[in-house]
Amino acid sequence: MKRMLCQALAAALLAGAGTVAMAANDGQVRANQLLASDPEYRETWQEAIKGEERLPDWVINLSGSAPLQMSAVTEDGEQYLVGPLCESEGNCTYKRLVVAFSWDKDDAYGMLVEVPEGLPSDKSPTRHADYRWLGKPDEGMKAMLQEQLKRDPNWY
Secondary structure, eight states: OOOHHHHHHHHHHHHHHHHHHHHTTTSSSHHHHHHHOOOOHHHHHHHTTTTOOOOOOOHHHHOOOOSSEEEEEOOOTTEEEEEEEEEETTOTTTTEEEEETTTTSSSSEEEEEEEEEOOOOOOHHHHOOOEEESSSOOHHHHHHHHHHHHTTTTTT
């Protein structure tokens, strides 16, 4: 009896530790590591960009530079893993992507933002940017992706 109780207690502790480990891991991945971390992310992203024409390789493969870790964001009552990606480390001002994956990995969305290169520093990138939506986001998702972009202190 005592042994069964100890086994049950150990199982409960392990289950709780797994939950804590998952919570602690939230946000520990960067967008450029996501597709390699789980095949479900790759399948979902490929479905989101299916039919899109002339996407750069760094967007197709999420292989650019990721300046920040991804974070958990709630939109319309659902959890998403959201993060930024840039074409390259030095080119985030002109070519960037904000991606969002649903917690269950069934849906993915993106906002590709391109600003004309060589834009004078006194010109607001916001006013000169072109936005391209990936994954057919609704208005709430579009607003959430735009809000993530606005958090960048270099975006005005």
